[in-house]
Amino acid sequence: MSQGPKKTIPEKNMILSATEGGPMEGILTQWRRERPDIDPTPMAVCGEIWRAGEKLRQGVLSNISNYNLDFAGMDVLFTLRRQGEGETLSPSLLAKDMMLSTSAMTNRLDRLEKRGLVKRMMDPNDRRGQMVALTDEGFDLANEMVVSHVQTEEKMLSNLSSDERQHLRFLLEKIE
Amino acid sequence: MSQGPKKTIPEKNMILSATEGGPMEGILTQWRRERPDIDPTPMAVCGEIWRAGEKLRQGVLSNISNYNLDFAGMDVLFTLRRQGEGETLSPSLLAKDMMLSTSAMTNRLDRLEKRGLVKRMMDPNDRRGQMVALTDEGFDLANEMVVSHVQTEEKMLSNLSSDERQHLRFLLEKIE
């Protein structure tokens, strides 16, 4: 209440809370004791990114499981939905878009097709190729699901102001 | 060269580069067209986190595969190594630490034990329990590997200043 100038306190708190108290700090302490020759902060940064990603993934998954879907299925439905109504993508493009093997995509599409959410159509210009589209049911489901999906994400990000979110993206994009 | 005050330009650039050019921007554009009623920026933030995490994972994996290991094995080795030489953890604790099922941990330990990197010992105080420790070989490998591991991460984070890294962690920790 009487020590430093008030001006510096917010900044100080910011820095402190990024290095204290977090679940990462114990790990860093261990490494510093075992390998004082190594600066472990890169591990902390990467670890926080993975931890945050995992937390977000859990939250998103818990929402979409209300629709009897998993992350994989949601990914396909949303990718197709945001192309626009009636638009199609080939299995190869879908796989590339999601950084997935084409065989994994075959499997995902099989499951979604069995549930009636997507349909495969022959590509009229290339008999090797297929055109994958949402069914009406898939389109409606994606339309409904995206609302609660974004709400779920919004809730998990609610401690971040708009500026902070932008800054977070800015920093993440600098990762090589 | 003659328009606005120079002072604001860095901030402006910062904001611009977080919303333009990134691999996320096309996706946002699609969503804005299809669902103008929904603010898609939460998807962008989450997507950036997952994207960055995946990129880091790839880099780390490409380094540890020089040691014929995968992410799973590295995780176990490092968790044991940072406990200190000769320290042990039970399979349950290891599993909890890595947010993994105990059966997955059984599998990981089987593989590492087969390679002679860890050993299982009976817990003298609880005949149900085990104490997992690094072998000498495992200890040496962890010691060698952590150097290039941190270097690899450091390289991928090299575009971020020390302050930026701290700020990044600060922001990530706000995710609920």
Added chain:
DNA sequence: CTTATTTATTTTGATATCAAATTATTTGAC
């Protein structure tokens, strides 16, 4: 035209994971 190469998708075989069941042991209630 024919053959070789590339491209699109599926199938096969292997593996890491999880949830649930199993086995063995400890802890707690009485």
Added chain:
DNA sequence: GTCAAATAATTTGATATCAAAATAAATAAG
């Protein structure tokens, strides 16, 4: 002490993934 509930680890069964092989069709070179 005995029985029930909790805990530690493994086994089992199912599944999603990948890499590599297989199938089929388009493209290119001669």
